[in-house]
Amino acid sequence: MENKELSNLLSKIGNQKDRLAFKSIFEYFAPRINAYLIKTGSNKDLAEDLTQEVMTVIWNKADLYNSMKSNVSTWIFTIARNKRIDSLRKKKDPKYNEIDLISSLYDQENEEKLSEDNNFFHKLSQKLNENDKILINMNFFEGKTHKIISETLEIPLGTVKSRIRKILSKLRENI
Amino acid sequence: MEKSSNLKNELIFSYAAGTASINKSLLAATYLFLNSNERKVFSFFEGICGSTLNNYQKIKPKKFTAEDCMIENKPSQSKSEIKNIDINGPLGNFIDSYNKINWKKIFKGFDEYEFSVSPSEKAKLIKLAPNTRIPLHSHQGQEYVLVLEGSFKDEFGTYKKGDLQINDLRIKHTPVSCPINGCICLSIVENDLIFYGPFAPILNIITFLKSFFSFNK
Numbered sequence: 001m002e003n004k005e006l007s008n009l010l011s012k013i014g015n016q017k018d019r020l021a022f023k024s025i026f027e028y029f030a031p032r033i034n035a036y037l038i039k040t041g042s043n044k045d046l047a048e049d050l051t052q053e054v055m056t057v058i059w060n061k062a063d064l065y066n067s068m069k070s071n072v073s074t075w076i077f078t079i080a081r082n083k084r085i086d087s088l089r090k091k092k093d094p095k096y097n098e099i100d101l102i103s104s105l106y107d108q109e110n111e112e113k114l115s116e117d118n119n120f121f122h123k124l125s126q127k128l129n130e131n132d133k134i135l136i137n138m139n140f141f142e143g144k145t146h147k148i149i150s151e152t153l154e155i156p157l158g159t160v161k162s163r164i165r166k167i168l169s170k171l172r173e174n175i
Numbered sequence: 176m177e178k179s180s181n182l183k184n185e186l187i188f189s190y191a192a193g194t195a196s197i198n199k200s201l202l203a204a205t206y207l208f209l210n211s212n213e214r215k216v217f218s219f220f221e222g223i224c225g226s227t228l229n230n231y232q233k234i235k236p237k238k239f240t241a242e243d244c245m246i247e248n249k250p251s252q253s254k255s256e257i258k259n260i261d262i263n264g265p266l267g268n269f270i271d272s273y274n275k276i277n278w279k280k281i282f283k284g285f286d287e288y289e290f291s292v293s294p295s296e297k298a299k300l301i302k303l304a305p306n307t308r309i310p311l312h313s314h315q316g317q318e319y320v321l322v323l324e325g326s327f328k329d330e331f332g333t334y335k336k337g338d339l340q341i342n343d344l345r346i347k348h349t350p351v352s353c354p355i356n357g358c359i360c361l362s363i364v365e366n367d368l369i370f371y372g373p374f375a376p377i378l379n380i381i382t383f384l385k386s387f388f389s390f391n392k
Contacts, residue, residue: 031233031236055244059246076228078221081193105201124226140224141224165185
């Protein structure tokens with residue numbers, strides 16, 4: 001689904017609490033968020049709980065989405081990402097509920113507007129070859145260290161490090 | 176410098192992806208707060224992370240439907256009272272003012288303050304009085320030093336407010352603070368320092384004992 005279409009659906013939810021629009025957003029994103037959470041280490045039960053929380057946030061806060069600041073996938077990704085970190089933190093530290101630390105670390109007003117749309121980022125990530133995608137996924141989404149990646153993929157540690165750095169530099173060149 | 180910019184890319188990307196540790200997230204958030212240009216890089220990386228959502232093979236949730244999510248959230252509790260803080264940005268959530276900190280003297284001109292960002296992770300503020308020199312050392316793991324106030328210089332250059340230096344075992348350096356203002360830095364260290372030179376044996380034993388007792392607290 002194109003970003004423009006997704007953005008229109010969100011504004012209908014935000015302005016009119018349009019249930020039909022929410023169902024379309026749900027159909028598109030809930031299975032993907034669930035997959036993202038499972039791939040990044042949550043068990044099936046927890047992934048579903050968190051997905052439900054994310055979708056409830058979207059229902060309640062769609063009016064806060066600003067299409068000038070980010071595209072819909074990014075906005076929803078940030079909600080899912082923060083829920084995931086929250087759940088990991090709560091697991092490690094039962095007292096964690098007392099402070100909303102993650103929000104404080106991510107809640108920065110970012111005036112840097114990006115003109116690129118979802119399609120641009122999608123094309124850019126498609127430009128990466130399969131090996132690059134595997135490295136980025138393992139390192140940054142599954143949180144695996146360079147050493148573990150090196151052992152799992154049976155490639156030298158130095159190669160893992162230099163390839164990851166090269167990929168990020170290559171991506172950054174597109175800004 | 177090339178290497179350092181690569182490491183900054185990794186820090187910002189892992190922060191955008193949400194897989195950076197909490198102390199590195201604090202470091203990244205503070206670094207971005209002080210560097211508006213880098214916030215664009217963060218937004219860009221966040222855009223790439225967001226686009227990956229479209230690539231996941233769909234796994235349909237079984238326990239709930241869209242209807243179950245269309246419930247009104249209770250209005251969120253109003254945020255805690257506005258604190259009187261001197262430090263802006265993410266660090267202000269942990270520290271109110273550099274002047275109210277109970278600094279611990281390490282040696283003449285070198286004070287530090289260690290604080291917890293989570294039960295298992297710590298960060299450190301370092302305060303160097305004007306013209307203080309830290310003996311030649313390197314780092315077993317990576318050391319991230321973000322200048323918050325003032326400046327310092329070493330064999331690799333001068334670092335001012337907002338500059339981030341990333342060091343490891345391959346880098347030996349002798350930082351010296353600015354002769355007029357000194358400096359205050361946020362430091363995240365993965366492992367202990369290794370000192371070199373005439374006082375190295377004593378300094379390394381002190382470092383070992385300090386980390387041993389801090390680990391067992």
